[in-house]
Amino acid sequence: MSAVPEAAFRLRDVRQEKSGRVLLRGIDLVLPRGRITVLLGSSGAGKTSLLRLLNRLDDPAAGEISYLGRSLEEYPATELRRRVGFVFQTPVMFAGSVHDNLREAAEIAGLDDQEFPERAREALELAGLDPSLAHRPAQELSVGEQQRATMARTLIGGPEALLLDEPTSALDPESSEFLLESIRRLRAERGMTVILSTHRHYEAAAIADEAVRLSGGAVVESGEAADVLA
């Protein structure tokens, strides 16, 4: 790799607290663009709190976060979130079919009707969801299928970066491997920036370019995955 990779996110002394409880204490990090960074830590380490800051579902109590060189607060929140997608730990489907879910997301992203069928097909393919499921009620799918459907819903708007909060925690090993493969493809084929949290060391080792080890709301170690996970 040539020189220092460009930063997607840069965090400076970021602190977070909720109802008096300290969640993040002074995080300094650079999350490179176009790479897969894994946030590794047990539950309560601050992984979710950190991810929620990156597309501004929450704001930090103190500190600075920038995306592509601009402070997060300079972006309109809705624009930032269209560019930085977020897949939650537990999939939440909207009412209706998978197709309806995709259409909602496409509308929010401002896609027009002509683009929709092609983009939907592409998103389903990227997320690895069998297109024959697209017209089934989303709530009736298995958790693994729902997780892929939420991936597709997030991808249809064409985000540049993807935040995934323990995306495999509810999945069986086969579905997990499938999802990780989709993520690798997104990075390889689209140069997508991916920030993924997990508490599983082997999962981090399987996918990470970069790794950040979190504990008690602080960064313990960060850098090339090979070094951090060794």
Place this chain on the structure above:
Amino acid sequence: MSWPNVADVARADMAGANGMLSAPFLQERLGPGTGLEPEILQSPILGLSWLDLVAASGLVLLAVGLSRWQRLGLTGSLIVGAIRSVVQLVLVGYVLVYIFAIDQWWLVVGALAGMLAVAAREAVRRQEERPLRLYGMTGLALLVGSGFTLFYVSLLVVRIEPWYNPRYLIPLFGMIVGNAMNAAALAHERLAAELRSRRGEVEAYLALGATAARASRGPTRSALRAALIPTVNSLMVVGVVALPGMMTGQILAGVSPMLAIRYQIVVMFMLASAVAVSAVIVVLWNRRLFFTPDEQLRLP
């Protein structure tokens, strides 16, 4: 203007009660050719003396006896409740008699404003979280919802003269604002509960880049439905399951059932409007309280 003595006013009002609803007065309001004229006042009103009320209190004593027998622990509450209802209603009675007698627009408007303020306070008091802004926003929502409905009914439907006639405005506004208050309280409470229980869905929308309005569309709809359903149900069952209090009151007061039902129909329609307008305004305005300007969900 000389301020009337309360006791004189009360006596005069009792004596005049029949006169106010006299057949010619009602005939004039109903217009000719309705076929209803002979039966507007079907029977003379049976007066109730204070002594009659003492007899009525025997019914409360019956409830007290049952409560003691079954050891419900409600004896004290029943007695206090009965006494409070007597004291409160007597006070309201005097206040109304006074307002009717003085018959000045500013006093009527003042009374309506007071009712509105109490209703807004009550609607907010039922909420778990009540930031100061909520009082103003709820008050304004009730003002628009109830004010519009009262204006429509009093000017276009009943055509009250003079426009501030307290005998019409105060009872009508009482019904309007009371229902609007319940709807506003229910709508806000339900919105808060829905946003809490559907937090994952709302944040999934926000995470896609949706605005707060779009993200809370489902909870908003549920809150409005919850607020409107009691009114819709009452439209469905009115007269079948229960006779409404106002209509019952008019009939007991000797008014022809055919006139009483016309008033009741107006009342039902007016409540539908007051409830719908107030609930919609409360939900659409108060929704912003649950989100930051940067479209973040802010639940206490």
